[in-house]
Amino acid sequence: MAVDYEKHLEKALASLHEEGRYRVFTDLARRAGDFPRAMNHSTEPPREVTVWCSNDYLGMGQNERVMTAMKDAIDTMGTGAGGTRNISGNHHTIVTLEKELCDLHNKQAALVFTSGYISNEATLSTLAKLLPDCIIFSDELNHASMIEGVRQSGCSKRIWRHNDIAHLESLLREADPNRAKLIAFESVYSMDGDVAPIAEICALAEKYNALTYLDEVHAVGMYGQRGGGIADRENLMHRVDIIEGTLAKAFGVMGGYITGNSSLIDAIRSFAPGFIFTTSLPPAIAAGAIESVRILKQANDVRARHQDRAARLKEMLTQEDLPVLLSETHIVPIMVGDPVLCKAASDRLLNEHNIYIQPINYPTVPRGTERLRITPTPLHDDVMLEELVSAVKEVWDYLGISRDVPMPMSLSAAQ
Ligand SMILES: *Cc1c(COP(=O)(O)O)cnc(C)c1O
Numbered sequence: 001m002a003v004d005y006e007k008h009l010e011k012a013l014a015s016l017h018e019e020g021r022y023r024v025f026t027d028l029a030r031r032a033g034d035f036p037r038a039m040n041h042s043t044e045p046p047r048e049v050t051v052w053c054s055n056d057y058l059g060m061g062q063n064e065r066v067m068t069a070m071k072d073a074i075d076t077m078g079t080g081a082g083g084t085r086n087i088s089g090n091h092h093t094i095v096t097l098e099k100e101l102c103d104l105h106n107k108q109a110a111l112v113f114t115s116g117y118i119s120n121e122a123t124l125s126t127l128a129k130l131l132p133d134c135i136i137f138s139d140e141l142n143h144a145s146m147i148e149g150v151r152q153s154g155c156s157k158r159i160w161r162h163n164d165i166a167h168l169e170s171l172l173r174e175a176d177p178n179r180a181k182l183i184a185f186e187s188v189y190s191m192d193g194d195v196a197p198i199a200e201i202c203a204l205a206e207k208y209n210a211l212t213y214l215d216e217v218h219a220v221g222m223y224g225q226r227g228g229g230i231a232d233r234e235n236l237m238h239r240v241d242i243i244e245g246t247l248a249k250a251f252g253v254m255g256g257y258i259t260g261n262s263s264l265i266d267a268i269r270s271f272a273p274g275f276i277f278t279t280s281l282p283p284a285i286a287a288g289a290i291e292s293v294r295i296l297k298q299a300n301d302v303r304a305r306h307q308d309r310a311a312r313l314k315e316m317l318t319q320e321d322l323p324v325l326l327s328e329t330h331i332v333p334i335m336v337g338d339p340v341l342c343k344a345a346s347d348r349l350l351n352e353h354n355i356y357i358q359p360i361n362y363p364t365v366p367r368g369t370e371r372l373r374i375t376p377t378p379l380h381d382d383v384m385l386e387e388l389v390s391a392v393k394e395v396w397d398y399l400g401i402s403r404d405v406p407m408p409m410s411l412s413a414a415q
Pocket of ligand 1: 186
């Protein structure tokens with residue numbers, strides 16, 4: 001019988017609708033100089049909204065100096081890179097950016113990719129393949145890009161319970177001492193906003209002769225004396241073999257990178273298809289990233305204000321008895337625990353209150369831990385915080401959402 005292609009695809013989509021987790025994108029136009037406001041073009045006529053779920057954590061995407069650096073780069077060097085790194089696309093700006101990133105993390109070498117996703121996938125899959133009979137030890141809450149890298153490596157893997165050092169050690173102890181080992185984890189976990197015990201993980205890596213791979217995507221720019229991330233804050237960068245970051249979140253531009261010692265970076269540069277066979281980032285993006293990294297190296301005031309906003313919001317939500325996850329970072333999730341209600345809450349915030357917070361459902365988070373993930377920035381002022389909290393209260397009451405939902409595992413493990 002002939003395959004009915006349409007029918008198969010429609011059936012797959014219907015299951016998403018049934019579960020209430022079909023993704024609807026919001027059509028936004030950001031306005032430079034007016035962060036965190038944007039125009040929502042999903043409604044007719046378009047309406048101004050306050051964005052509360054951006055990963056442009058510090059508003060650097062609209063920083064005047066970053067914008068000027070990007071415009072100047074286009075005026076002097078044009079738009080595209082013109083090739084892969086190997087064939088005419090190794091422009092001076094990207095080379096300078098890599099030097100800047102080495103300095104940020106105090107490492108010998110750095111390598112820039114077209115996104116953080118690609119940097120994780122390409123590095124993990126390539127590195128593990130190059131090592132003898134490698135076992136990858138992966139935290140169970142690692143980002144999809146790392147999971148994909150682990151999968152593509154084809155190596156054996158051991159999943160350790162989230163942030164559970166004793167479990168990681170028991171898995172390391174069981175493994176053959178002669179096999180290569182790679183421990184992959186994040187510093188700040190993106191959905192719960194909790195932080196890995198980096199020092200303890202490094203100590204285990206040293207004890208069992210494993211390499212460490214740390215995703216600092218949700219920390220670079222925002223933590224540490226110079227914005228090098230949590231490992232910078234805790235003086236641990238020298239103990240982590242590979243630090244991975246993005247230029248697209250706190251740095252406000254686009255692209256990903258890894259830093260580490262020269263031989264390791266050279267190996268990825270030489271063997272990773274996801275690095276080799278794609279056009280390099282354009283000069284303007286690299287120029288914007290350089291400026292942003294430089295600005296945030298000297299921005300402890302911005303980092304302090306960022307933390308203050310998050311702490312203040314957690315306090316205000318707690319006072320209203322709303323089920324906020326009391327993370328120790330800038331990520332402020334309010335738990336809903338149901339995909340349909342989560343979407344309904346997000347819709348009502350947008351339509352009735354002009355507040356934009358995208359619902360977070362499975363598979364981004366485990367089922368039953370659906371949530372609104374709020375990311376206050378230094379540019380969200382007190383009035384905006386008050387508007388947000390009273391709107392959330394109204395929505396919770398209107399929809400009858402429980403204020404007593406189970407917290408996700410990161411917190412129950414810690415408590
Ligand atoms: C967003 C994210 C990435 C991917 O970074 P991009 O630059 O957006 O591709 C990698 N790791 C984690 C933990 C992330 O949240």
